[in-house]
Amino acid sequence: MLTALLGATGVLALLTLVPGPDMAIVTKRAVTRGRADGLRTVAGIAVGLLLWGALTVAGLAALLAASADVYLVVKLAGAAYLCWLGLRALLRPGAEAADGRAADGRPTGERSAGAGGAWRTGLVANVLNPKIAVFYTGLLPALAPPGLRPAVGMALLVLVHVLLTVVWLGTYVYVLSRAGRFFARPRVRRALDRTTGVVLIGFGVRVATS
Structure with a gap:
């Protein structure tokens, strides 16, 4: 079982x-x-991810993955949300940074709405991503370690995936923060906003047309 778990962790x-x-x-x-x-x-x-994982273990995500109409609605909503984030970055390049960062790139004191907005942005982007449901319902059963009940095995793999995601993205955030002075430059901030805006719109279009 340990060997199977390590193999599944590598894939995830x-x-x-x-x-x-x-x-x-x-x-x-x-x-x-x-x-x-x-x-x-x-x-x-x-x-x-935890919400999708809970739905997967409960069997509800499989219903979404099997329903073309429901899947389409969630997919288009997720695509629209990504495109909206991208358009906002393109139309207001550098605006958020100017409001929330000092000249040296450090935060000047976040507004409560900004703090909650960050959490909601990550949550909504994943809740409106039906591909996670397909990923969990299609892949996790095949990767679940033998010797465990299917629901327990899938729940374990969801927790592993969430942990890997937090470690990877958390490390990425730390690396970005170390280069805060560079990203604090107005020209760099505007260029980054335009780039991430285009990328987010691209992902939105890809989600909508896939």
Whole structure:
């Protein structure tokens, strides 16, 4: 069982390292608002994964994955949310950073709405991503260690995936925060906002058309 668990952890680690919408969202929040905001975004992402994991273990995610109409609604809602985040970054490049960071790139004191916004951004981006439901219901049963009940095995793998995600994105946030002075430059902030805006819109279009 231990060998199977280690193999499943390796597969989940490789999938976690693949860049996706989560990384783009975390990049924007961490660079424009600071390390604490980036970590709150990661926390929201983790809660979103836990919600999908709970639905998977309960069997509800399988119903979503099997229902073309429901899947389409959730998919389009998620795509629209990513595109909205991208458009906001494109239309207001550097605006959030100017409100929330000092000249040296450190936070000047976040507003309560900004702190909650980071957590909600990560949560909503994952809750509106039906591909996680397909990923969990399609892959986790095959990776679940033998010797455990299927529900217990899948729940264990969900926790492993959440832990890997938190460690990876948390480390990424820390690396970004170390380069705070560089990202604090107005020209760099504007360029980063435009880049992440285009990336998020690209992910939104990809989600909508996949």
